[in-house]
Amino acid sequence: MKGHSPYVLELKAVSRTYDLGGGRTLRALDDVSCRVEAGRSIAVVGRSGSGKSTLLHLAAGIDLPNTGSVHLHGRDISQLSDSERTRLRRTEVGLVFQFFHLLPGLSVQDNVSLPGWIAGRSQLQSRALELLETVGLSDRAGQSVEKLSGGEMQRVAICRALLAGPRLLLADEPTGNLDDENADLVMNLLLDLTRREGSTLIYVTHSDEMAALADEVWHLHSGRLDIASPATDPRPASGA
Ligand SMILES: Nc1ncnc2c1ncn2[C@@H]1O[C@H](COP(=O)(O)OP(=O)(O)OP(=O)(O)O)[C@@H](O)[C@H]1O
Numbered sequence: 197m198k199g200h201s202p203y204v205l206e207l208k209a210v211s212r213t214y215d216l217g218g219g220r221t222l223r224a225l226d227d228v229s230c231r232v233e234a235g236r237s238i239a240v241v242g243r244s245g246s247g248k249s250t251l252l253h254l255a256a257g258i259d260l261p262n263t264g265s266v267h268l269h270g271r272d273i274s275q276l277s278d279s280e281r282t283r284l285r286r287t288e289v290g291l292v293f294q295f296f297h298l299l300p301g302l303s304v305q306d307n308v309s310l311p312g313w314i315a316g317r318s319q320l321q322s323r324a325l326e327l328l329e330t331v332g333l334s335d336r337a338g339q340s341v342e343k344l345s346g347g348e349m350q351r352v353a354i355c356r357a358l359l360a361g362p363r364l365l366l367a368d369e370p371t372g373n374l375d376d377e378n379a380d381l382v383m384n385l386l387l388d389l390t391r392r393e394g395s396t397l398i399y400v401t402h403s404d405e406m407a408a409l410a411d412e413v414w415h416l417h418s419g420r421l422d423i424a425s426p427a428t429d430p431r432p433a434s435g436a
């Protein structure tokens with residue numbers, strides 16, 4: 197099952213339905229096929245309830261499709277055991293959310309290095325500090341996270357998501373809870389950092405301005421996916 201695929205992520209005819217009871221089903225994703233090459237950035241847009249978060253959850257292996265298949269680096273994740281899927285998710289996928297999901301009571305640095313503790317890798321403390329440096333927060337490393345502003349919290353959450361060096365970073369409305377100035381800052385950091393790390397970024401946004409920064413824009417309409425061709429030439433995966 198260990199295919200050699202040029203795609204970081206591939207969805208083949210994926211549908212995700214929910215049983216609403218009384219014989220009614222809701223089709224959150226409807227026959228979605230798409231694929232992403234390494235180093236690309238993708239913006240996912242669409243109205244509330246169109247299936248954006250569902251798409252990210254499937255890409256992360258947090259959720260599984262009813263029909264069709266999801267492939268991470270050529271591996272069909274529905275063919276993996278729970279523990280294999282968890283391991284793949286920890287090492288290959290980073291997640292960023294709208295409400296940051298930081299742990300209060302822990303320092304900035306400990307929040308970033310937390311996934312490393314879980315994985316039993318204490319050497320990730322220095323990597324945590326390096327990442328904080330790149331987002332301009334190394335001087336706050338020892339402070340408790342609840343002292344930070346929203347924009348600063350999201351920068352910490354981005355560092356945490358990148359700690360393990362994931363090849364795929366998924367961000368669900370990463371700037372949805374920030375003012376315009378912080379939204380710009382965070383979005384640009386997210387794009388710069390993922391490019392620098394050579395990672396692929398898929399982010400959900402309600403902002404046309406934020407969507408325009410991506411190499412590609414995916415539109416969801418009631419669970420159906422339209423892929424817009426990029427307005428400009430795709431950016432190279434890295435500056436090298
Ligand atoms: N566990 C569930 N049970 C039933 N319906 C669900 C479940 N999870 C999601 N849905 C439905 O699936 C559809 C898609 O949900 P999803 O969260 O993907 O939308 P979204 O595009 O992320 O919306 P938003 O912009 O509001 O975050 C919605 O109609 C939602 O109500």
Ligand SMILES: [Mg+2]
Pocket residue numbers: 248249250368
């Ligand atoms: Mg959502």
